[in-house]
Amino acid sequence: MKIRTGFGFDVHRLVEGRDLWLGGIKIEHSMGLLGHSDADVLIHAICDALLGAANMRDIGYHFPDTSGEFEHIDSKILLKKTVALIATKGYTVGNIDATVCAERPKLKNFIPQMQQVLAEVMDVDVEDVSIKATTTERLGFTGREEGISAYAVALISKGL
Known part of the structure; x- marks a missing residue:
């Protein structure tokens, strides 16, 4: 059996007039994240972690923000495609551990x-998806509520 890990990070600016999508769900908030897709930072970080673990570059390489095909796309579709991409190399998802950094909204009830x-x-299994939420104690762009960031680690394996 072969086991690999990968790390992902993403950040998007908070703006008015956009829906807030995090972890594949819509969350009521006064602002949403700006991006070519739905700007779901959590899913984007997970995609990068999975792709990195499989040594398959990054989300921007596979789903460029210059392509009309991915404009306003639901990031769950990108995640599904990412899982299919790593499967072409024989890998399956083992587990995900992710952290979302946001001052508001408070995320614990949505996890x-x-x-x-x-x-x-x-x-x-749902047990294989760990999500945590934290603030930056009002420091930096996240603390000023200018954006939201997310970090993710993925474990993938093949040969089971």
Whole structure:
């Protein structure tokens, strides 16, 4: 059996007039994230972690923000495509551990739903999707509520 890990990071600016999508769910908030797709920073970080673990470059390489095909796309579709991409090299998702950094909205009540949605998209058990939320204690761009960032680590394997 071969086991590999990967790390992902993403950040998007908060703006008025956009929906806030995190972990594949829409969260009511006064602002949303700006991006070519739905700008779901959590899913984008997970995609990068999976692609990195498989040594398949990054989300921007596979789903460029210069392509009309991906404009306003639901990031759950990108995650599903990412899982299919790593499968072409024989890998399956083992587990995900991710952290979202945001001052507001408070995310703890949304985490179980995010875990369920992401587990379904990746075809893994909900126990294999860990999501945590934190603030930056009002420091930096996140603390000033200018944006939201996310970090993710993925474990993938093949040969089971």
